[in-house]
Amino acid sequence: METHPENRVDPDAWTVSVAPGLLPRLLADLPRAGSFRTLAEHRAVYPSPPQVRKGGDPLLIEEVERAGVTGRGGASFPAHLKWKVVASGRGRPMVIVNGSEGEPASSKDAVLMSRVPHLVIDGAVYAAAAIGAERIFVCVGAHSTSAMAGVERALEERDDAEDAGIPIEMRIVPDRYVAGEERSLVHMINGGPAVPTSMPPRPFERGVKKRPTLIHNAETLAHVTTIMVNGAAWYRSAGTSDEPGTRLVSLSGALPRPVICEVEAGASLREVFEANGGDCSLVSGVLIGGNFGTWLSPQDAFGARLSLASLRPTGASPGCGVLFFLPSDVCGVAVVADIADWYSRESARQCGPCEFGLEAIATAMDAVDSALDVDPMLARIERLTSEIRGRGGCKFPDGAAQMVRSGLTVFADEVQLHRAGYCTSGRISEVAV
Amino acid sequence: MSAKTEGRYRISVDFIACRGHGMCADFLPENVSLDEWGYPIVKDDTLAPGRLRDAKQAALLCPELALRIEKVNASAEVARK
Numbered sequence: 001m002e003t004h005p006e007n008r009v010d011p012d013a014w015t016v017s018v019a020p021g022l023l024p025r026l027l028a029d030l031p032r033a034g035s036f037r038t039l040a041e042h043r044a045v046y047p048s049p050p051q052v053r054k055g056g057d058p059l060l061i062e063e064v065e066r067a068g069v070t071g072r073g074g075a076s077f078p079a080h081l082k083w084k085v086v087a088s089g090r091g092r093p094m095v096i097v098n099g100s101e102g103e104p105a106s107s108k109d110a111v112l113m114s115r116v117p118h119l120v121i122d123g124a125v126y127a128a129a130a131i132g133a134e135r136i137f138v139c140v141g142a143h144s145t146s147a148m149a150g151v152e153r154a155l156e157e158r159d160d161a162e163d164a165g166i167p168i169e170m171r172i173v174p175d176r177y178v179a180g181e182e183r184s185l186v187h188m189i190n191g192g193p194a195v196p197t198s199m200p201p202r203p204f205e206r207g208v209k210k211r212p213t214l215i216h217n218a219e220t221l222a223h224v225t226t227i228m229v230n231g232a233a234w235y236r237s238a239g240t241s242d243e244p245g246t247r248l249v250s251l252s253g254a255l256p257r258p259v260i261c262e263v264e265a266g267a268s269l270r271e272v273f274e275a276n277g278g279d280c281s282l283v284s285g286v287l288i289g290g291n292f293g294t295w296l297s298p299q300d301a302f303g304a305r306l307s308l309a310s311l312r313p314t315g316a317s318p319g320c321g322v323l324f325f326l327p328s329d330v331c332g333v334a335v336v337a338d339i340a341d342w343y344s345r346e347s348a349r350q351c352g353p354c355e356f357g358l359e360a361i362a363t364a365m366d367a368v369d370s371a372l373d374v375d376p377m378l379a380r381i382e383r384l385t386s387e388i389r390g391r392g393g394c395k396f397p398d399g400a401a402q403m404v405r406s407g408l409t410v411f412a413d414e415v416q417l418h419r420a421g422y423c424t425s426g427r428i429s430e431v432a433v
Numbered sequence: 434m435s436a437k438t439e440g441r442y443r444i445s446v447d448f449i450a451c452r453g454h455g456m457c458a459d460f461l462p463e464n465v466s467l468d469e470w471g472y473p474i475v476k477d478d479t480l481a482p483g484r485l486r487d488a489k490q491a492a493l494l495c496p497e498l499a500l501r502i503e504k505v506n507a508s509a510e511v512a513r514k
Binding site: 356392 | 472
């Protein structure tokens with residue numbers, strides 16, 4: 001059972017499931033762990049995408065618009081809007097597949113890239129054909145050796161068997177959260193370190209080689225492949241009208257095994273959790289969207305659906321699909337402190353407010369966890385998390401503020417215990433003598 | 434409205450470039466304060482009338498050229514509301 005969402009879940013521990021009653025799409029006939037769907041096997045179900053031509057194909061953009069697929073990397077942004085902007089930019093566009101998956105408790109993209117990489121790569125080729133791109137970069141997180149192996153093998157197969165009319169390259173993304181940020185990927189491909197750069201320009205205006213650059217999460221592109229083959233109407237037959245289709249969620253914490261589950265967009269969180277062997281009465285908080293996400297009370301979380309609309313009143317969003325269920329016998333304050341420490345360690349240390357602010361927040365959270373100066377430290381956290389918002393080159397510090405503030409709200413009772421020098425985990429905190 | 438928005442300017446900080454020299458807070462104390470490490474906190478991003486000169490001076494003297502001044506365009510202002 002995972003009790004530390006800031007540590008990467010053992011890649012071999014993940015299992016795969018499908019929500020009850022749902023016909024799986026991305027996970028249909030998924031090869032078991034360690035196996036791989038070859039190009040020939042893939043082509044038996046998914047025909048070759050069209051050749052990529054300069055100028056693109058507006059009909060493909062229209063199909064994606066009709067389907068209404070949104071980004072599965074975290075921002076839930078409508079795909080077709082990105083395609084239109086990039087297609088109308090200056091210069092021949094580039095396409096980046098973002099498979100960096102920096103969230104330690106997420107493994108959906110690794111599952112796709114290691115076992116069915118052609119599903120993802122085809123999506124990138126369709127996107128490239130739609131916008132008339134010149135080159136595709138498949139970016140894979142260095143933490144996932146199986147994803148790197150899957151993509152590498154897939155690209156070799158394609159080199160031997162097909163000519164999509166576009167070069168496709170794999171790039172390895174260093175194992176640091178902000179390395180997966182869009183501008184970091186562009187900076188890395190352009191020859192720099194994988195850290196965010198100043199804005200503007202934004203990558204969709206000027207990215208790789210100063211060309212307009214389309215960047216999509218790996219899962220998003222896998223959906224694109226299924227849409228192009230089965231049609232927009234088929235895609236919309238699952239999910240809600242606002243957020244159609246299915247999505248992959250990574251569940252961990254108070255469960256027998258961590259699991260990647262394909263669910264309908266808008267599925268009930270309670271049903272998803274229970275269907276995978278969870279017991280709602282044994283959970284004291286749910287971290288939605290991973291370390292970059294928001295803590296919800298069990299009451300709010302289990303009453304919600306996995307959609308922007310349903311989660312909006314709670315202040316959360318489905319994000320990248322990470323659902324971490326804190327077991328109720330584990331101290332929430334300690335976990336919030338651990339994730340705050342993760343933030344401090346993961347800072348790229350480019351921006352002063354992030355470098356110093358995240359360290360100060362982590363130190364203060366550690367003090368609260370250790371029952372040292374709890375009230376002054378809570379006041380300090382309140383001020384630091386409010387000050388840090390919007391004061392980074394990327395949104396990383398904002399994520400820390402959101403995670404800490406929501407955590408202190410959800411675990412308010414636990415904070416009270418700490419104020420008295422006690423803790424749910426059964427230990428009496430070490431009070432400095 | 435158009436007469437009022439004309440000539441309004443907004444400031445922002447490029448935090449990747451900023452090294453906390455604090456020039457912006459010296460020149461524009463009503464807009465910018467400093468955090469405990471000396472990095473700017475933009476309390477109010479809109480320049481008061483007559484403050485453009487000092488803002489330009491601050492932007493020019495910032496050793497990292499991290500202070501940005503942009504003209505608020507009326508349509509963007511409407512869109513923001």
